[in-house]
Amino acid sequence: MHESLLNDELKAFQDAFKKWVDKEIVPHHAAWEKEGMVPRALWESAGANGFLCITQPEAFGGLGLDFRYSTVVIEGLARAGAHGPGFPLHSDIVAPYIEHYGSDEVKQKFLPPMAAGTCIGAIAMTEPGTGSDLQGVKTKAVLDGDEWVINGAKTFITNGLLSDVVIVVARTEDDKSGWESQSLILVERDAPGFSRGRHLEKMGLHAQDTAELNFEDCRVPKGNLLGERGQGFVYLMNELARERLIIAAGCVAGAQAALEMTVEYTQDRQAFGRPISKFQTTRHTLAEMATEIAVGEAFVDRCIERLVAGDSLTVEASMAKYWTSEMLGRVTDAGVQLFGGYGYMNEYPISRAYTDARVQRIYGGTSEIMKEIIARALV
Numbered sequence: 001m002h003e004s005l006l007n008d009e010l011k012a013f014q015d016a017f018k019k020w021v022d023k024e025i026v027p028h029h030a031a032w033e034k035e036g037m038v039p040r041a042l043w044e045s046a047g048a049n050g051f052l053c054i055t056q057p058e059a060f061g062g063l064g065l066d067f068r069y070s071t072v073v074i075e076g077l078a079r080a081g082a083h084g085p086g087f088p089l090h091s092d093i094v095a096p097y098i099e100h101y102g103s104d105e106v107k108q109k110f111l112p113p114m115a116a117g118t119c120i121g122a123i124a125m126t127e128p129g130t131g132s133d134l135q136g137v138k139t140k141a142v143l144d145g146d147e148w149v150i151n152g153a154k155t156f157i158t159n160g161l162l163s164d165v166v167i168v169v170a171r172t173e174d175d176k177s178g179w180e181s182q183s184l185i186l187v188e189r190d191a192p193g194f195s196r197g198r199h200l201e202k203m204g205l206h207a208q209d210t211a212e213l214n215f216e217d218c219r220v221p222k223g224n225l226l227g228e229r230g231q232g233f234v235y236l237m238n239e240l241a242r243e244r245l246i247i248a249a250g251c252v253a254g255a256q257a258a259l260e261m262t263v264e265y266t267q268d269r270q271a272f273g274r275p276i277s278k279f280q281t282t283r284h285t286l287a288e289m290a291t292e293i294a295v296g297e298a299f300v301d302r303c304i305e306r307l308v309a310g311d312s313l314t315v316e317a318s319m320a321k322y323w324t325s326e327m328l329g330r331v332t333d334a335g336v337q338l339f340g341g342y343g344y345m346n347e348y349p350i351s352r353a354y355t356d357a358r359v360q361r362i363y364g365g366t367s368e369i370m371k372e373i374i375a376r377a378l379v
């Protein structure tokens, strides 16, 4: 977010979050990348410091603040290259589904511990056989008395191993097809028939646990249904715009961090008797990176302001996600090039920024799907 969007309270919050990230995350992130996940204690520390579920009402353990505060957390993590903690997905994707579509009992049960960091959330849409085509979900849930019985498999699930509660997208309406056939059902860690599959090895985001989930005659209470039966797809479409804006805000902040480390490196690195920042080609590359970031930031800021004002942003959020994730790819690629061989070494943050960036064009809806959504509003 540009400074002009920050008032004194937001600046103080930004400052407090940065100090916490510098102390609690930065010194440990490399070790967590080797372990493939972050410790639960980090979640509890984030909760105790008021950095989780910020936009949730105070009655449910949140701070009742607006999305700009969430953006501060998203940007703070991205700027530090701290992709391990899946806080944005937990606080700004999973918690809002429960807030918007859960019964009072469900909200009271899950939201306060989620704000405290003692209950970690995930959302399971993608399956081995379908990702972009969400209407093709095969996982099935059948009502048996007072319980849902769920059968199916999910993959690529963020917070997959750490999660204590998972929103599962399942087919519940046999007599209907496509968007009218799905529902959202909460599955808790210890639900009978729920198990975790492989802890997936990825190209980047090494500290973020991404896993497979299996449901074999998994039984959960009837009341774990979010909202109405058969409305799951509609709810997903309503909420995905925020998810895409979260990714876009992270991409802009990540690109800014990549630019800053590249500027510093090009001033230090000598070639042909001078810093490489003195070569005109280097200077023009840096200028292009800075310009792309400024343009992306302006558009994302406008989207954030509109989201806070309550506007519906399906198309604009898709534009922001598509453009900033592609921009992050260009900026980190240019950064690696200017670092030369060192840019290819994992010990250099620009190398990790490059590999971490690649997935931004894929998850939360691929660039191709974003363009489909944008095009649908045109023709």
Ligand SMILES: Cc1cc2nc3c(=O)[nH]c(=O)nc-3n(C[C@H](O)[C@H](O)[C@H](O)COP(=O)(O)OP(=O)(O)OC[C@H]3O[C@@H](n4cnc5c(N)ncnc54)[C@H](O)[C@@H]3O)c2cc1C
Residues within 6 Å of the ligand: 123, 124, 125, 126, 129, 130, 131, 132, 133, 155, 156, 157, 158, 159, 202, 205, 210, 359, 362, 363, 364, 365, 366, 367, 368, 369, 372
């Ligand atoms: C690290 C990571 C974390 C993730 N976290 C989660 C999570 O927490 N929860 C979750 O549910 N999912 C998660 N995902 C899954 C992610 O959202 C999907 O991978 C993504 O939506 C793409 O689906 P897919 O992998 O099935 O690709 P596919 O849908 O098979 O797409 C393959 C290719 O075909 C293209 N394509 C598909 N349809 C069209 C079309 N209509 N027009 C043009 N091109 C098309 C795609 O753009 C892509 O290039 C995660 C993925 C990763 C890698």
